[in-house]
Amino acid sequence: MDDLYREVIIEHYKNPSYRGKLDPHDISFADNNPLCGDHIQIDLRVDTSGMVTDARFDGHGCAISQASADLLMEMVIGKPLEEVKKLNKQDILDMLGIDLGPVRLKCALLSLKVLKAGVYGLGEASDDLVE
Amino acid sequence: MSLHINEIRKDFPILDRETANGKRIIYLDSTATSQKPVQVIEAMNDYYRRSNANIHRGVHTLAEEATAMYEGAREKIAKFINAASSREIIYTRNTTESINLVAYSWARANLKSGDLVILTEMEHHSNLVPWHMLQMERGIELEFIPVTEDGVLELDTYKTLLNRTPKLVSFTHMSNVLGTINPAAEIIQLAHAAGAIVMVDGAQSVPHLTVDMQALDADFYAFSAHKMCGPTGIGVLYGKSALLESMPPFLGGGDMIKEVKLRSFRANSLPHKFEAGTPAIAEAIGFGAAVDYLTKIGMDKIAAHEHEVTEYALDRLEEIPGVKVFGPSADKKGGVTAFTLEGVHPHDVAQILDRDGIAVRAGHHCAQPLHEKFGIPATSRASFYLYSTKEEVDLLVSGIYKVKEMFG
Numbered sequence: 001m002d003d004l005y006r007e008v009i010i011e012h013y014k015n016p017s018y019r020g021k022l023d024p025h026d027i028s029f030a031d032n033n034p035l036c037g038d039h040i041q042i043d044l045r046v047d048t049s050g051m052v053t054d055a056r057f058d059g060h061g062c063a064i065s066q067a068s069a070d071l072l073m074e075m076v077i078g079k080p081l082e083e084v085k086k087l088n089k090q091d092i093l094d095m096l097g098i099d100l101g102p103v104r105l106k107c108a109l110l111s112l113k114v115l116k117a118g119v120y121g122l123g124e125a126s127d128d129l130v131e
Numbered sequence: 132m133s134l135h136i137n138e139i140r141k142d143f144p145i146l147d148r149e150t151a152n153g154k155r156i157i158y159l160d161s162t163a164t165s166q167k168p169v170q171v172i173e174a175m176n177d178y179y180r181r182s183n184a185n186i187h188r189g190v191h192t193l194a195e196e197a198t199a200m201y202e203g204a205r206e207k208i209a210k211f212i213n214a215a216s217s218r219e220i221i222y223t224r225n226t227t228e229s230i231n232l233v234a235y236s237w238a239r240a241n242l243k244s245g246d247l248v249i250l251t252e253m254e255h256h257s258n259l260v261p262w263h264m265l266q267m268e269r270g271i272e273l274e275f276i277p278v279t280e281d282g283v284l285e286l287d288t289y290k291t292l293l294n295r296t297p298k299l300v301s302f303t304h305m306s307n308v309l310g311t312i313n314p315a316a317e318i319i320q321l322a323h324a325a326g327a328i329v330m331v332d333g334a335q336s337v338p339h340l341t342v343d344m345q346a347l348d349a350d351f352y353a354f355s356a357h358k359m360c361g362p363t364g365i366g367v368l369y370g371k372s373a374l375l376e377s378m379p380p381f382l383g384g385g386d387m388i389k390e391v392k393l394r395s396f397r398a399n400s401l402p403h404k405f406e407a408g409t410p411a412i413a414e415a416i417g418f419g420a421a422v423d424y425l426t427k428i429g430m431d432k433i434a435a436h437e438h439e440v441t442e443y444a445l446d447r448l449e450e451i452p453g454v455k456v457f458g459p460s461a462d463k464k465g466g467v468t469a470f471t472l473e474g475v476h477p478h479d480v481a482q483i484l485d486r487d488g489i490a491v492r493a494g495h496h497c498a499q500p501l502h503e504k505f506g507i508p509a510t511s512r513a514s515f516y517l518y519s520t521k522e523e524v525d526l527l528v529s530g531i532y533k534v535k536e537m538f539g
Contacts, residue, residue: 014538063476
């Protein structure tokens with residue numbers, strides 16, 4: 001339980017490195033977690049080779065969802081979109097280094113869901129994206 | 132005069148259990164659902180062990196016993212809310228289904244495009260969405276009585292809205308977020324003077340206050356067993372019998388009919404007209420036992436105890452730097468305290484409190500528009516019932532200080 005609020009998570013929640021918006025951007029997508037009203041928007045810049053050159057997230061939510069978004073931005077910068085598409089639940093859990101119950105898992109996965117819906121150019125972010 | 136709190140707590144075995152890390156449960160989420168006393172659990176067990184049978188049709192011993200218990204519970208509930216007759220007590224699944232019953236049966240028979248329905252900004256989603264659906268289906272109009280900064284309804288605006296001759300006014304007797312106890316009698320009287328029918332969402336009021344249908348004069352009143360020491364899966368729609376008689380049936384099927392031909396049917400009399408299919412029999416019996424339990428303790432005593440705990444909780448919460456409590460002062464509200472803690476999301480507050488066994492709710496509590504009005508995505512909510520104590524409030528307060536420390 002203490003693990004859930006590891007220092008790194010509190011730190012990324014309080015002092016995120018990648019909070020903000022990108023204007024212009026190549027990809028932008030936003031969605032909510034209806035359970036707790038968390039909201040996340042993600043903007044990406046992508047170069048001609050399909051590599052993510054910059055990424056920002058914006059929105060509000062709990063420490064888990066916001067820290068997860070911040071760490072995810074750090075992770076995808078410099079990655080080709082094809083690799084971003086392959087990210088899944090386990091990658092997020094490994095990234096956070098914590099175990100999560102079913103409710104908080106949704107908080108942790110919201111940013112990945114938003115990111116992948118944007119990368120795939122979908123109209124809606126579905127839970128299937130982060131299985 | 133006051134409650135014998137230690138005796139009462141013994142009736143709720145769950146309050147003795149511990150979490151996985153050995154902390155005693157501090158249950159501060161009764162607004163979501165109350166805990167159940169052994170008297171209710173045993174009444175339902177006893178029914179399944181001794182009397183289980185389907186109701187109304189059989190003539191054998193068990194069927195007659197089950198029917199008597201099921202209908203007996205209805206009588207108890209009618210008496211509990213001082214309805215004129217038990218025919219006015221329609222069993223449903225919960226408050227939500229009761230409101231939907233009115234939206235499907237009464238409203239679809241009586242409302243047309245352009246008709247006005249007045250709601251309030253502090254409604255639970257269950258008293259918003261059925262009306263949104265009706266608005267999409269047939270173009271009724273919706274207006275909302277605003278909520279002030281202090282969390283009470285703006286009755287002056289309500290009076291102005293009434294000049295537009297609404298067909299229906301539907302409002303919550305007690306807010307599940309702010310705890311505000313609305314002046315129901317006044318709202319109902321004003322609505323009637325304007326010629327409107329009135330429905331009240333009583334999900335939070337019936338468990339905590341003495342409510343009297345004949346004194347209130349509401350046309351419809353909805354509530355659930357599970358928030359008042361009863362089981363889930365059963366609720367009530369109270370309706371004035373003349374109105375219920377005039378309404379078309381809701382769901383069709385067994386038990387709601389007097390006679391069925393291949394191409395037609397005649398609906399049953401009240402209350403069965405609105406109760407299609409085998410109902411939640413054990414749950415109705417449990418509901419009856421819950422009403423017995425609350426009656427025996429006394430609703431006035433319960434309300435007084437909750438008031439004492441709530442007043443104490445408001446004082447203690449407000450002394451914590453960074454905590455903001457929503458809703459009116461203790462004299463205008465029931466045992467609900469929704470709050471925010473500066474810099475910490477309510478989900479994190481709830482999760483960290485849970486480590487000490489403290490159960491509070493975090494989120495928008497099915498009242499998203501109300502949270503939007505206050506410009507916040509979510510709140511943490513601690514709520515109290517007859518078994519809540521000031522010691523539990525103290526533990527909540529220490530828990531919040533721990534959260535603050537963690538997020539420094």
